[in-house]
Structures are given as structure tokens and as C-alpha cells.
Amino acid sequence: MRGINRLGFLFLFVALVILLIFTYLFGFKHGHGNQDNQGTRYVIGVSQSNLTEPWRVQMNEEIKKEAQKHKDLQVIYTDAAQSNEKQKKDINRLLGYGINLLIVSTNDTNSLTPLIAKVHKKIPVIVLGRAIDGYDYYTLFIGPDNQAIGRNAGQLVSDMLGGKQGNIVEIQGPEGSSPVRERSQGFKEVIQKHPNLHLYNTIVANWQKDEAEDKVTALLQRNPQINTIFAQSDAMALGAYKALQKHDIQGVKVIGVDGLEGTNGGLDLVKKGVLAGTFAYKTGGKESIQYAMDILKGKSNIPKKIILRVSTITHENVDQYVLNKSSYPKQIKSKKHIVLGFVQVGAESSWRLANTASIKKAAQDYGIDLKFKNANESIKAQISIIRKFIKQKVDVIAFSPIVQTGYEPILKEAKDAGIPVVLVDRDLDLKDNDLWLTSIGSDFEEEGKRAARWLLDATKGIKNNINIVELEGTTNSSPTVYRKKGFEEELPKNSNKYHVIASKSANFTKEEGKTVTTEFLRKFGDKINVVFAHNDDMALGAIEAIEAFGKKPGKDIKVISVDATQVALNNVYAGKLNVTVECNPLLGPYMMRAIINHFHGKELPVKIITEEGIFTVEDDRSVFFNRPY
Ligand code: GYE
Numbered sequence: 001m002r003g004i005n006r007l008g009f010l011f012l013f014v015a016l017v018i019l020l021i022f023t024y025l026f027g028f029k030h031g032h033g034n035q036d037n038q039g040t041r042y043v044i045g046v047s048q049s050n051l052t053e054p055w056r057v058q059m060n061e062e063i064k065k066e067a068q069k070h071k072d073l074q075v076i077y078t079d080a081a082q083s084n085e086k087q088k089k090d091i092n093r094l095l096g097y098g099i100n101l102l103i104v105s106t107n108d109t110n111s112l113t114p115l116i117a118k119v120h121k122k123i124p125v126i127v128l129g130r131a132i133d134g135y136d137y138y139t140l141f142i143g144p145d146n147q148a149i150g151r152n153a154g155q156l157v158s159d160m161l162g163g164k165q166g167n168i169v170e171i172q173g174p175e176g177s178s179p180v181r182e183r184s185q186g187f188k189e190v191i192q193k194h195p196n197l198h199l200y201n202t203i204v205a206n207w208q209k210d211e212a213e214d215k216v217t218a219l220l221q222r223n224p225q226i227n228t229i230f231a232q233s234d235a236m237a238l239g240a241y242k243a244l245q246k247h248d249i250q251g252v253k254v255i256g257v258d259g260l261e262g263t264n265g266g267l268d269l270v271k272k273g274v275l276a277g278t279f280a281y282k283t284g285g286k287e288s289i290q291y292a293m294d295i296l297k298g299k300s301n302i303p304k305k306i307i308l309r310v311s312t313i314t315h316e317n318v319d320q321y322v323l324n325k326s327s328y329p330k331q332i333k334s335k336k337h338i339v340l341g342f343v344q345v346g347a348e349s350s351w352r353l354a355n356t357a358s359i360k361k362a363a364q365d366y367g368i369d370l371k372f373k374n375a376n377e378s379i380k381a382q383i384s385i386i387r388k389f390i391k392q393k394v395d396v397i398a399f400s401p402i403v404q405t406g407y408e409p410i411l412k413e414a415k416d417a418g419i420p421v422v423l424v425d426r427d428l429d430l431k432d433n434d435l436w437l438t439s440i441g442s443d444f445e446e447e448g449k450r451a452a453r454w455l456l457d458a459t460k461g462i463k464n465n466i467n468i469v470e471l472e473g474t475t476n477s478s479p480t481v482y483r484k485k486g487f488e489e490e491l492p493k494n495s496n497k498y499h500v501i502a503s504k505s506a507n508f509t510k511e512e513g514k515t516v517t518t519e520f521l522r523k524f525g526d527k528i529n530v531v532f533a534h535n536d537d538m539a540l541g542a543i544e545a546i547e548a549f550g551k552k553p554g555k556d557i558k559v560i561s562v563d564a565t566q567v568a569l570n571n572v573y574a575g576k577l578n579v580t581v582e583c584n585p586l587l588g589p590y591m592m593r594a595i596i597n598h599f600h601g602k603e604l605p606v607k608i609i610t611e612e613g614i615f616t617v618e619d620d621r622s623v624f625f626n627r628p629y
Helices: 002-030 054-067 084-096 109-120 146-161 178-191 209-220 234-246 266-271 285-296 318-326 350-365 379-391 408-416 444-458 478-490 510-527 536-548 566-573 588-599
Strands: 042-048 073-079 101-104 125-128 140-144 166-172 197-204 228-231 253-255 277-280 305-308 311-314 339-344 369-374 396-399 421-424 438-441 466-472 498-505 530-533 558-563 579-582 607-609 614-616
Touching: 042 054, 042 084, 042 285, 054 073, 054 234, 054 285, 073 084, 073 285, 084 101, 084 109, 101 109, 101 285, 109 125, 125 285, 140 146, 140 285, 146 166, 146 178, 146 197, 146 228, 146 253, 146 277, 146 311, 166 178, 166 209, 166 234, 178 197, 197 209, 209 234, 228 234, 234 253, 234 266, 266 277, 266 311, 266 318, 285 305, 311 318, 339 350, 339 379, 350 369, 350 536, 350 566, 350 588, 379 396, 379 408, 396 588, 408 421, 421 588, 438 588, 444 478, 444 530, 444 558, 444 579, 444 614, 466 478, 466 510, 466 536, 478 498, 498 510, 510 530, 510 536, 530 536, 536 558, 536 566, 566 579, 566 614
Parallel strands: 042 073, 042 101, 101 125, 125 140, 140 305, 166 197, 166 228, 228 253, 339 369, 339 396, 396 421, 421 438, 438 607, 466 498, 466 530, 530 558, 558 579
Antiparallel strands: 277 311, 305 607, 579 614
16 A cells, blocks of 8 residues: 555655646746746737747847736737748637637738738737738738838939949849749839849749758859849848859949848848948837737727838948947936927818817827917918927927928938927828928828729629719819829729719819819819718818709719818718718827837837728718817
């Protein structure tokens, strides 16, 4: 009997030891090291596409570092090792652990989108780095504008060659990864504008240094006369450089993307002259945890997209860039209160009045000393008021550019005076995005697309022509340019069904909307089937014109609009307006938070895009009332 007891005791002791080891390892592997699992309140799953790229290793490091600031947070990491099927299994496994929020950086975007959309129905999803199409399948996107990276790379190649013949090889990541498509699209868009630049060959190296080296080596054996290589990551650029070294080929300019610090990071490679240039931006790992915690804690005003700033790095500016980077975060202003000079577009629409009210209230709420001026839709007045703010030495200037161009000189004056500028609502068509801190507003092109998608759906059963008249906003303003672009490009190409038979500015006002629509009705009469107005006020003017013409707006002639102000929703409710696409004017809190973050030393994203929806006659009426504007 005694022998059995001893054996039983031994068995129990060994089992206990194994259990303790397993608990420690399992707890360590799935936590971020120092998590006391007793205090866990939030569990975030991170689905990483791979950990063979230095960029992704850095991204996970930044996530871990930020997560450690939250004692009530546990993070579980998975590595898909560049396999779509494994990433799907990883995400389902994370769901099985009961995570509260998913952060995902996709392997192949299209392949993962259906699952991400499904997950988004259950828990918040932050898409990190590699965008998925549209706005409907995730909570927040954080990453760079990859098309802009491609365009900037094309511009850098053109500048470096200075008109000389360019025989270029592009090295891409895997097909199906959204940054590959977007960077290549932007790159080719610029290359095609320069007759001296010729894209000789495209190599797919799947983000891998060694694969790039092998494939460029094979290419070089055919003795191509190439003089430029654009690689979509610094790792692949380094591989290309090694291939050139093996063939003892000099003088080929190699450009990469990512700009990581550390040995053989893009910044180091540019400094050493291995790369002629790279494009540096943050991984977004830190921001993903910051926003994830805001989302989990139910904070309001969560943006829809955070577009990270990208900097073009060459031998000339790499040292300064590294110096500036090392100084973040820096306490810029110890002053107790911040003086903000804001100059508004005007008072042309209900949307504008709501925007003004939001800015004034947020300044109060955030304790910012607001100097508010109104340009009354005069570009000259707006620029002159900005110049006055500069003379008054305000701490920061913010404004909504009435039109997309003509502001570069005044922005340079503000920069020379050391006064940061925030763009709110409308945007500028300017290459040098270092002239402003951040731009906060809507995706106007997506708004135009949403309007068109509603029309396509609402008329899919109609066989005959659909004739559309378009009421444009202020000419050359970003909402006008991009709502028009989005709407018209979303209509079927070379459509023999949808025809924009007339398009004219009515300057975002009700009065001009009525005048222009009356002109259209006199000219086209019953031929008009649809009015697409770039804002509610013009739509309301159009509704009055249609009624004066003896027709029923919303029925005889469909009316589509953008803004989703209360007065417009009242007309949707009355059946006179068929749809209004939301454009959020309540930008005050976003703006004040960005300004305060800046003065607390945080680097701001180049663009903050707000969350928006759409309101149609088919919606439940309850959404139409008690709107905030
Ligand atoms: O749609 C319109 C206002 O810039 C987005 O300007 C804003 C537009 C808005 O006049 O009502």
C-alpha cells in the first residue's frame, strides 16, 4: 500500500510541475511578457501577415511597446507566414479566444476581405498598413497613402535622371497585396508622363530580400541596359543592390520604400549610399493600440481612416530626418493655453453653419483660445486673414481652403514664421504636404461614389436612358472636384444608359441651386430624370425649381444630394429628396484634439478621414430625427 501512495504522490507532483510550466509558457506566449492576467479587461488579437519582413517585425514591436502601457490589456499575436489560409485560421483562432478587437495586416487583401467583413460584424476591426477596399468592412484603417508613395517614387526617379533616358525595373511585393497594386499604379501614373522614362521590366519578389537578389541576378545575366530600380520595399531594394554588386555593375540608382531605422534599414542604406532614396513612414503599430483602446473604451469621434505621413528621403535630407525623428515626442509648448486662429469659408450652407458651431464649441470644451474669422467665400480675404494671424503670432492657424490651389505662398509664410497650420474640411492640391500639420475631413470622392451607387441600385430595373443634371459646388473646391470625380467614375464606363447631360456650378447655395435647375428644366424639360447636387442646399433649391415647373421632386425627377443636414432629412422624410450622403461637419473635436496632440509633441497623421453614412427614402424614419446638425 505504502508503495502505491508514494507512486501516487510522485505522479501528482510531476503533473503539478508540468501544469505550472505549461501555464507559465502559455501565459507568456500569449501575453506581452509582463501581463498580470488577473487584471486583464481587454484582449486584442493581432493577425500579422508575416514576420520575415523587417517592417512587420518593427510593427509588432511598436504594438507591444504601446500595449505595455495598458495593464488591463492582453495582446495575442499570430503570424500567417505569408499564407492566406493560415491567416484565416489565425483570425478564427483569435476569435475563439474571445478577443474584443482585431488588428489585422493582411497577406492577400482580397482573399482576407470576406472574413474581415464577417469579423467586423461581431467586434471592432483595425486594418493596419494594407488597405482593404471600401469603407464598410472595418472600423478604422491606419496606413500610408500607397498611391502617393508610388507617385513620389516616380517623381524622384524623374528628378534624379533630370531628363536623361531612364530604363527602369520595378520590383513588387506579392500580387493581391493592396500596397503593391497602389504603389505600382501611382508609380506608373508618373512614369507615363515622362517620355524619357521607360519601364523595362517588372519583377515580383514577394517583399523578400533574397528573392529580389536572385531575380535581379537572373535579369542582369541578360545584360539589360537598366539604370534605375524602384523596389516597393527597402528589403527588396537591398537584394537588388547585392545583385548589382555581384555583377560589379555601378551607377544604377536603387530606390526603396519603408525607411526603417537601424542597420540595413532604409535610412541607413540611404546614408551609406546603397539606396538613392526611400520613402519613410510610421508602421502605425503604436497608433493602432492607441485607437484600439479608445474604441474599446467607447470614446466618440473615432476617425475612419488615419493616413500616415510619408517623407521622401535622399542623401541630402537623411541626417536631418533622423535628427527630427529622434526628437519626437517633444514637448513643443509648455504654455497653458493655445491661441488658434481659424478662418472659415463663409456661411453659404447649413453644413457650414454646423461646422462653425462645432469648431466654436470644441474650442471652448478643449480650452483653446479661438480667434474666429469669416472669409465670406472670398479667397483673397481668407489669405489676408491668415496673414493677419501670422502677424499676431498665434500659436496655430486652421482653415478650410475655399479652393484647392493658390495657398502655397501663404502656407510658406506661416512655415517661415514657425506657425503650424491645420486644414479642416476642404483640402489642397499640393505636392508638398509638409506645409501643413494634418488635414481633417471627409473622403469626398467616396461620397460621390456612394451617391452613384445608390442611383445604380435605384434604377437597375429601368431599361431606358437615365439623364442626369449635376449641380456642382464651388468651382475648384476639393468637395466639388472629388464628388464629381467619384460620382461620374462610378457610373458604368461608356454607359449607354446613364448620361450626365449638363453640369454647372451653383456654388453650394440654395438660391443658385434653384436658378441653375430652372435653367436646366427650361432647356431639357421632361428629359431630366435625375438631379445630382453636390450639397443639400443646392438640392433644396432644385426641389423648389422642380415643383415650380409642375413636377414632383423625388418621384418625377429623382434628387440626390450630399451633407445629410436635418433640413435635407426632413425632405427625405417627405419623399422630395431621395438620398443624401452624409458629410460630417462636426470636425471641431477632431481638430482640437489634433492641435493639442501636436503641442504635446505627438506626430500627426497627414490626413484624418471621418466616419460617414448615407440616408435614403428606404431608411427607418427614426434615423432622420434628433440629428446633431
Ligand atoms: O458639402 C457644403 C459646404 O466643404 C464639405 O461646403 C464642405 C462643403 C459642403 O458649403 O454644404
